[in-house]
């Protein structure tokens with residue numbers, strides 16, 4: 001059997017929860033290969049010719065949507081973007097109504113960004129296509145996690161490591177509402193890293209230690225000790241009015257990433273952020289722009305390669321599944 | 330001529346928890362009323378049910394049902410809902426007032442009673458609203474509503490959050506001996522939560538609802554019962570903490586009771602699985618420790634009633650992402666088998682289990698039902714306690730199929746449901 005088929009047999013990418021080490025490895029390996037395409041003179045390969053990818057975005061995210069769009073196009077897939085603005089009341093209905101239309105287009109892969117946790121799981125029950133979760137509610141954002149992993153992997157050597165085993169990673173800020181935090185915690189634990197969540201108690205998920213197998217710190221100084229990687233999370237400013245936090249000023253004072261706090265980490269520690277950054281809220285400008293530490297721009301570049309890899313695995317995987325169904329029918 | 334409201338049931342195992350009776354006997358129902366139970370000779374002119382191997386119990390009483398009519402007939406009608414009741418062996422249902430219009434006026438009560446009488450599948454006992462329009466602001470005409478046929482009062486679906494109004498409701502209702510039923514969830518703590526707060530919610534990224542939301546409101550209400558001396562009942566209790574509070578209040582001699590729903594007694598938050606909207610209800614499915622605490626409280630008698638919170642929803646209300654799905658599940662047709670599951674698991678003996686779905690709720694609501702006493706209405710359920718079947722949505726009789734027990738293998742099959750001597754359901 002082709003070893004690659006062995007490594008990735010899933011029809012959908014719904015989350016990092018439950019992915020095995022070799023499955024994560026398979027995507028990261030392909031992403032490495034696809035990254036080269038983006039530095040060629042002709043940035044296009046015929047890999048997904050004849051495949052249809054639909055980007056279905058219920059939340060504004062130019063960055064993620066563009067990244068998926070470009071990823072599909074560079075592999076010669078037909079890419080369709082649907083941006084559905086959704087009033088919160090009719091959100092669910094809209095999704096179900098859209099589904100029939102989508103099914104008629106017979107897409108190979110649907111990339112879904114939606115404000116409700118579990119929306120992509122819902123889609124898998126009503127559509128034949130492979131589904132990529134491009135962020136669902138407060139649940140998961142697996143491609144963001146994969147690009148974070150690829151970015152960390154690129155810097156293993158500076159850390160004196162060959163893999164993620166035993167690496168200390170701090171995920172800081174609004175963990176409760178962060179899909180990035182969830183996906184990264186699941187994936188990093190699977191890969192053998194030690195993970196901590198750092199942030200105010202109101203922004204921690206219930207039973208986090210048990211669910212994610214991590215440590216929780218409410219004190220930023222304590223949480224940053226000895227870490228190799230810091231993943232800062234974006235703070236949704238509406239949290240203030242919802243009484244999760246008293247003010248931006250107080251938040252930055254206690255949980256903002258400053259140069260002094262960065263000193264507490266390993267000298268090689270990487271600073272990551274899923275973007276866009278609220279400067280002076282979760283991270284000080286001089287830290288965000290520090291070329292020796294901040295890898296925020298590398299993250300963006302790696303996003304494209306990871307999404308190419310994911311589309312590749314799901315398109316060809318979904319095709320395999322369809323072929324098998326055809327044989328048995 | 331055969332008398333249709335008369336019936337002879339031969340050789341059933343008669344279990345009547347109201348009198349701690351359990352033994353093989355014949356039941357004679359004449360003109361809709363139980364005439365005699367014992368070793369009898371069948372009269373010549375009335376139909377006979379051969380009930381060898383079946384258990385005959387009082388027709389079941391479900392004190393927490395949503396029938397959706399008037400106003401939400403696309404979810405369920407009184408005829409459809411009582412048809413489902415009959416299929417589940419339930420001969421008496423108490424219907425919650427969150428209809429449109431709300432049952433906060435005697436005319437609505439009368440309308441519901443007429444509809445049920447015309448349908449003829451089960452006795453309907455309406456529950457009136459505590460506050461006008463379920464707004465939580467002004468008390469309803471509790472006296473007039475009771476005179477029109479309301480057997481208890483509740484704003485179910487919505488908690489009565491205002492302590493002052495709750496105090497008045499408990500106080501005022503004493504004049505009529507009326508029971509106040511609370512949907513106990515502190516809405517500030519529920520927030521935008523859509524499942525139990527805990528490991529599963531954290532993993533699924535769904536906003537959680539802590540047990541404290543229920544514990545706090547039950548504790549508050551118990552203080553108000555102490556203050557007023559009213560009769561207070563907690564609907565669909567779900568948390569171990571709230572059950573402990575009820576037990577303490579009962580020890581003090583306060584008129585505090587509670588019911589648990591079958592789903593809270595056997596399912597837990599892991600049954601949400603991959604965002605299964607049929608596992609979404611209010612209060613939510615709690616964790617295994619709470620389920621265990623509920624079962625123990627049922628065995629001890631702190632929880633005296635099992636009530637389904639039967640809440641039909643059309644498919645579209647459930648075919649949406651989890652957070653947007655309507656709360657609630659249907660339960661009338663799985664009430665008996667799930668209750669028997671608790672018996673088979675050794676949680677409580679058969680007679681006590683049947684009491685929780687017959688005489689106990691009847692007594693709380695002041696109904697002369699839920700017993701096989703001669704002179705009482707001939708409402709009987711005959712079931713085979715051994716027959717196995719699998720719950721499927723196709724097997725359900727109501728309009729809505731939102732069951733939390735789909736694909737569950739259960740034991741105990743209703744064979745006949747008899748309402749005032751008339752067979753209203755017979756298993757094929």
Ligand SMILES: [Zn+2]
Pocket residue numbers: 485486487512564565611612
């Ligand atoms: Zn309720």
